[in-house]
Amino acid sequence: MAINEDREEHDTFTPPYLHLISAFLAMEPPDVMISLARECGGGFIGDRVQSFIWNGCICEAMKIGLCQGPYLRRVLKKLIAEIESERGVVLDELYEHYAYIMASSKDDNSAEGKSKIVKKISFLFPDDCAKLLSCPKSKKLEVSLQCSLNLLEGDTGCSIWPSSLYLAEFVLSFPELFFNKSCLEVGSGVGLLGVCLAHVKASSIILSDGDLSTLVNMRQNVESNLMHSNTNVPEVNKDPTMVQCVHLPWESATETELRNYAPDIVLGADVIYDPVCLPHLVRVLSILLKGSTPYDADKSRMANQSTATCSGRSFPFLDPCPVAYIAYVIRNLETYNCFLRLTEEANLCVTDMTEAMQPVDLLPYAKSYERSRVRIFSIAYL
Numbered sequence: 204m205a206i207n208e209d210r211e212e213h214d215t216f217t218p219p220y221l222h223l224i225s226a227f228l229a230m231e232p233p234d235v236m237i238s239l240a241r242e243c244g245g246g247f248i249g250d251r252v253q254s255f256i257w258n259g260c261i262c263e264a265m266k267i268g269l270c271q272g273p274y275l276r277r278v279l280k281k282l283i284a285e286i287e288s289e290r291g292v293v294l295d296e297l298y299e300h301y302a303y304i305m306a307s308s309k310d311d312n313s314a315e316g317k318s319k320i321v322k323k324i325s326f327l328f329p330d331d332c333a334k335l336l337s338c339p340k341s342k343k344l345e346v347s348l349q350c351s352l353n354l355l356e357g358d359t360g361c362s363i364w365p366s367s368l369y370l371a372e373f374v375l376s377f378p379e380l381f382f383n384k385s386c387l388e389v390g391s392g393v394g395l396l397g398v399c400l401a402h403v404k405a406s407s408i409i410l411s412d413g414d415l416s417t418l419v420n421m422r423q424n425v426e427s428n429l430m431h432s433n434t435n436v437p438e439v440n441k442d443p444t445m446v447q448c449v450h451l452p453w454e455s456a457t458e459t460e461l462r463n464y465a466p467d468i469v470l471g472a473d474v475i476y477d478p479v480c481l482p483h484l485v486r487v488l489s490i491l492l493k494g495s496t497p498y499d500a501d502k503s504r505m506a507n508q509s510t511a512t513c514s515g516r517s518f519p520f521l522d523p524c525p526v527a528y529i530a531y532v533i534r535n536l537e538t539y540n541c542f543l544r545l546t547e548e549a550n551l552c553v554t555d556m557t558e559a560m561q562p563v564d565l566l567p568y569a570k571s572y573e574r575s576r577v578r579i580f581s582i583a584y585l
């Protein structure tokens with residue numbers, strides 16, 4: 204099969220091939236891979252697309268040490284079935300690698316739910332975002348995250364939830380909001396936001412979680428992205444000590460401990476889901492948002508008009524300090540209403556900013572992430 208090397212290298216940097224490799228490294232489901240592969244081949248998964256999947260995706264992932272075992276098996280199975288169903292010719296390398304994985308991964312079925320995997324999330328900045336403070340020269344910010352295929356591992360904190368992808372896009376789309384601000388995230392899970400906040404140069408970053416195994420995993424992710432990173436983004440602040448990962452269970456966090464953090468901005472993604480935890484979460488938010496000193500309390504009452512610019516558009520918004528940004532998928536209306544009632548009782552003002560401040564779509568290949576289901580609220584102390 205003749206492959207034009209120059210052209211292939213170029214494709215990696217532009218859609219739809221860029222989307223195909225980004226989806227593969229982020230471990231998007233096989234259906235998404237097939238649909239992107241078809242997009243690359245104009246509806247058909249021919250020789251050229253298959254070569255790209257082999258050389259540009261699979262070999263590339265192996266080169267950077269990403270273990271794609273059971274995932275790769277599912278993708279290859281689906282890919283081969285699709286090509287064969289259209290009476291296409293499957294590339295020898297794809298057949299051979301599939302056979303190799305099948306032979307060497309007899310135990311993977313049982314291990315799949317337990318083992319950790321590494322997903323590489325690529326935030327792709329469109330051309331019209333080049334002026335954005337957060338836009339790297341390469342127009343791509345890559346974050347590698349060790350996570351679990353078991354959604355419940357680490358009290359749900361070892362998976363990447365859609366709200367954190369949305370909040371990460373929000374941070375990268377409105378970097379002015381976070382630049383030089385002290386930030387604290389509750390229920391941080393795998394720690395994605397820590398890397399994004401470091402990228403937009405928040406002055407200090409505290410990630411927290413109530414689950415200890417989640418905390419261990421989070422620390423590893425922060426270190427591997429900010430310290431051992433061979434990222435192609437030199438602008439990233441690579442000092443891992445600027446991101447602290449702390450144990451902060453909402454039930455037992457004391458008022459003194461919380462007041463000592465005194466963050467300008469509190470963040471939370473997908474933390475509103477367990478009705479039992481909600482009163483504790485709202486108590487934590489309320490203490491953090493009240494501010495630590497009378498001066499902070501004054502600040503929170505003062506709403507400063509400021510403006511964020513993105514893609515040539517200006518977004519005026521109120522900037523109380525401290526403020527919380529909480530991203531949330533409304534899965535259960537009762538839980539959501541319970542959260543609203545508790546915040547009202549705690550004198551917290553919740554504003555839905557979803558329509559007013561939509562982040563740039565930096566994950567156009569991540570078709571499994573239902574962006575439109577996520578809502579974002581700002582919360583301030585009245």
Ligand SMILES: C[S@@+](CC[C@H](N)C(=O)[O-])C[C@H]1O[C@@H](n2cnc3c(N)ncnc32)[C@H](O)[C@@H]1O
Binds near residue numbers: 363365392393413483
């Ligand atoms: C659904 S996960 C979301 C994780 C991450 N923010 C994301 O969006 O990918 C909820 C997170 O909240 C944490 N969490 C749940 N209840 C908590 C509590 N009572 N105190 C502290 N953290 C808690 C969990 O450990 C988990 O990391």
